Amino acid sequence: MDIDLFVQYGPMLLRGLLNTVLCWIVGAAGGIALGFVIAVAMYYGPRPLRYVLRGYIEVIRGTPFLIQLFILYYGGPNIGLRLDPVPAGILGLIIYGSPYYAEIFRAGLQAVPRGMIEAGRAMAMSEGKILRRITLPILMVSSVPPLTNFSIILTKETAILSIVTVPELLYQVQTMSAETFAYMEAMFALALFYWGFVEVISWAGRKLEHKTNAFLSKELSA
């Protein structure tokens, strides 16, 4: 393999990597925020709203991410939504991830022991205070493992953004190989890179999980 190639194209590849990480972090954070809002609205909201949100979840989860991106990026201008590739990619990731995150939070909300909420009421806590002091803290702790898990899955989805010309890592590598004809080497190196990247993030996720779990068991035993 030609190492010089990677040196020569280093800055370009680095820019691609930064875009990948940017899209991933903003996309995951936005998806978590939107998913949380959806889950809370489904849990506490009126019935019609619940149906609408259920429909949203089913539609987004039942269609390919690539088609969603095409609707957003190529179909958007038809209804006056003109986005540059990077914002479109980030928005796409947020929309794509939100129903999965919403389901995680919904499951977490349902898993909050009813007795604790009833105990809060018996102590004359206001509903707002119960939410702030009981429901949310329990929810946050129990949701960390599945949230990390899905966020790791999302790192791989960022590669799809290259198809709608977001200059992320895969896109830059493809540009480089088109200019140098070194398709094979470049793609192979990229695969190894993603592999390492995902493994490192999974490892970090397990560490994080371990930390929250330790906190949880300490809290419960205290």
Added chain:
Amino acid sequence: MFSWSTIVENLPYLLQATRFTLLVSGLGMGLGLVMGMVLCVARLSPIRWISRIAALYVSFFRGVPLLVQLLLAYYFLPSIGIDIPPLWAAVCSIGLCAAAYIAEILRGALIAVPHGQAEAAAALGMHPFTIWKRILIPQALKISMPSLVNELIMLVKVSSLVSAVGIVELTRMSQSISAATFRPLEIYIAAAAIYLVINLALAGLGQALEKRLDY
């Protein structure tokens, strides 16, 4: 304005291309199941290096984006002189990737079958082969059914990525039609609707199957 006529006019083409979406995901699932079973057995093998290799396989195919795997196969196979039609290369890529996920699904299901049952069967003098056939596999199949249906739905969705290596399935067809008609919004929404119908049907079938397996 949202043009319904564009959708109606092009629907036959979209449906025609949908057959390839079903073909790629269906064959991918078939290959994934066969390879997944082999991998699962290898992963549970008491021989250390066999289970190591299987674990490495699973980690690689789950860690690398499928799009990168597809492109890798697309460039790699011709470069070593294997000249198979792109459609088969794509089916193989999807199947190899699905195998990694399916192996983990099956492994989880096998572990979930209570250990005492296999021990009881062994105590009754059942042959190990009979234990697998009569006790472990039927129960593991039932436990893993919801996840396997999920995996199939996932495959229908990721089959859209094979459009990137030039296979004319639903996504690629909608790209061509929207380029020709300048109506991307309508065409892509129609494509999304077709994917949604397929996946809802699969989910419904899966639920019916689960009910039948319930005893």
